Amino acid sequence: MRTVPYFSDTFPSSRRPAYPRQKGELKADVVIVGGGLTGTACALAFATSGVRVAVIEQDRIGAAGTAGSAGLLRQDFDASFQTTASRHGLRAARHLWQSARRASLDFAAALRRFGIRCDLTAQDQVLFTRNGAEAARRLKREYEARRAAGLEATWLNGSAFARETALEASGGIRIKQDTIDPYRACMGLAAAAAARGAAIFERTNVRRVRAGRKIVTVKTASGLVTAEAVVIATGAPIDDLRALRRHFVAREAYMVVTDPLPALVRRQVGKRTASLIDVPSTPDVDFPHMLRWMKDERVLFAGDDQAPTPARARDKTLTQRAGQLMYELSTWYPAISGTQPAWAWNLVHHESVDGLPVIGLHRNFPRHLFALGHGRHGAGVAWLAARLLVRLYRGESAKGDELFGFGRIL
Numbered sequence: 001m002r003t004v005p006y007f008s009d010t011f012p013s014s015r016r017p018a019y020p021r022q023k024g025e026l027k028a029d030v031v032i033v034g035g036g037l038t039g040t041a042c043a044l045a046f047a048t049s050g051v052r053v054a055v056i057e058q059d060r061i062g063a064a065g066t067a068g069s070a071g072l073l074r075q076d077f078d079a080s081f082q083t084t085a086s087r088h089g090l091r092a093a094r095h096l097w098q099s100a101r102r103a104s105l106d107f108a109a110a111l112r113r114f115g116i117r118c119d120l121t122a123q124d125q126v127l128f129t130r131n132g133a134e135a136a137r138r139l140k141r142e143y144e145a146r147r148a149a150g151l152e153a154t155w156l157n158g159s160a161f162a163r164e165t166a167l168e169a170s171g172g173i174r175i176k177q178d179t180i181d182p183y184r185a186c187m188g189l190a191a192a193a194a195a196r197g198a199a200i201f202e203r204t205n206v207r208r209v210r211a212g213r214k215i216v217t218v219k220t221a222s223g224l225v226t227a228e229a230v231v232i233a234t235g236a237p238i239d240d241l242r243a244l245r246r247h248f249v250a251r252e253a254y255m256v257v258t259d260p261l262p263a264l265v266r267r268q269v270g271k272r273t274a275s276l277i278d279v280p281s282t283p284d285v286d287f288p289h290m291l292r293w294m295k296d297e298r299v300l301f302a303g304d305d306q307a308p309t310p311a312r313a314r315d316k317t318l319t320q321r322a323g324q325l326m327y328e329l330s331t332w333y334p335a336i337s338g339t340q341p342a343w344a345w346n347l348v349h350h351e352s353v354d355g356l357p358v359i360g361l362h363r364n365f366p367r368h369l370f371a372l373g374h375g376r377h378g379a380g381v382a383w384l385a386a387r388l389l390v391r392l393y394r395g396e397s398a399k400g401d402e403l404f405g406f407g408r409i410l
Contacts, residue, residue: 003318006257006300006343007183008067017191019061022201026225028054030393031218033206034233035059036066037182038371038382040189041107042231044114045386047196051393054199054225055190056218061202062186065235065375068347070255070292070302071185072275073108073178074125074378075101075152079355082145087354088408094149095400096356101152103387104380108178116188119181119295128161128172129279136170139279143173152176166270167332177275179292182379209240211367229393233371233385236350244362247409248350248373252309254321255302256341257294258329266297268335276332289328299336301329308348318346349375353409359385360392360405369393370406 002009030046032039035057046053077100085093111120129135146153154174161172194200208219209230218225237244272293280288289303304324309317322344330337350373352358357374369392371385391397
C-alpha cells in the first residue's frame with residue numbers, strides 16, 4: 001500500500017513541470033499565495049483578464065490539498081441547504097447554492113475550452129442514508145427544501161436507489177456532477193496561466209504579508225514581491241494571518257483507493273454511474289463517507305474525519321484508518337471484502353464556522369482577497385473563487401458576492 005495521494009502518484013514524473021523558486025524583487029498587479037487548484041484557477045482567471053499575476057507555492061504546484069482531494073466537481077456544497085437557509089435566510093442560501101452550480105458548469109466548460117485533459121467525466125452524486133427512519137425523513141425534507149427553492153435535484157425512491165446502487169435505503173437525492181483528476185486539472189490550469197504571462201513559483205515559503213496604502217508586499221524566503229493586491233488561496237490562513245484562524249476548524253480526512261475490482265465483484269455493486277455520500281444520523285455531523293468510482297475499475301472511498309493527529313502518530317493512524325475505511329466499505333458492499341487498498345493518504349482541510357467556503361474581503365486586512373475553507377466542497381469552488389475575486393479586484397462585484405465573504409460569519 002502506497003501512503004501518498006493517488007492522483008499525484010499516478011501522474012508521470014517525466015511530464016511534471018518544474019517551476020523556479022522566487023528570488024529577488026518582483027512586481028505584479030496581483031500575487032497569489034497558494035498553488036493548488038484554487039490558486040492556479042485564480043491565476044488563469046486574472047491572466048486572461050490582462051492582470052499581471054504571480055503565484056507562490058511553498059511545496060510543488062498541486063502537490064498538497066489538491067492532489068489529496070477526491071476530484072468531485074459538485075454542483076452543490078457539502079452541507080445542508082436547510083441548515084444554511086435557517087442560519088442565513090432562504091434568499092442567501094439559494095444564491096449560494098445557485099452560484100456553486102453555475103461555477104461547476106462554467107469550470108467544466110473552461111477545462112474543455114482551454115484543452116485541459118483531466119479525465120472530466122459525468123458522474124452524478126447521490127446522497128442517501130441507512131441510519132434509521134428519522135435520518136431518512138430529514139433527507140427527504142432536505143430534498144423538498146432544495147426543490148422548493150428551485151434547485152436542481154431528483155428524488156430516488158427505495159427501489160430506484162437499489163437498482164442504481166445495489167444498496168438498500170429508503171431513498172436518495174440525485175444531483176448532477178462531474179468528476180476530474182484534480183492534480184491533472186491543476187497542472188493544466190498552471191500551464192495555461194503561464195502561457196498567458198503568469199509567473200509561477202514553487203518551493204517558496206511566504207514569511208510575511210504587509211499591506212500599505214497603495215501596495216502590498218509579500219516577503220519570501222529569498223525575495224520580495226510587490227503588488228496591488230494579494231490573494232490568499234491556501235485553504236487555511238497562513239502563519240502570518242493567524243488572527244483569522246479562530247474562524248476555521250481543522251479536520252483530517254482519510255482516503256483509500258482500492259486494487260481493481262474483479263469482474264465478479266463489479267457485477268454486485270450496481271451500475272457504478274454515481275458517486276455516493278451517506279448522510280449522518282444526526283444533523284450536526286458532516287457527511288462522513290464518500291465513494292467515487294474510478295476509471296480503472298478501482299474505488300475511492302473517503303471519510304473518518306477527525307481532529308488532526310500529531311505528526312509522530314500520523315503514519316500509524318493512517319494505517320489504522322485505511323483498514324477501518326476498507327471495513328466500512330465492505331459493510332456497504334460485502335463483495336468487496338478482501339480487496340486491498342493500493343493507496344491510502346490523509347488530507348487536512350479547514351472548515352469555516354458555518355461549514356461553507358469564505359471567498360472575498362476582510363475588513364481588517366486591506367488589499368487582501370481570500371479563498372479559504374473550501375477543501376471539502378469540490379473542485380467547482382476553485383472556479384467560483386477565481387471569477388468572484390477577479391470581479392472584486394476590478395471593482396465590478398455582482399449582486400450577492402458579499403454572501404461569500406467574511407461578513408457572513410463575523
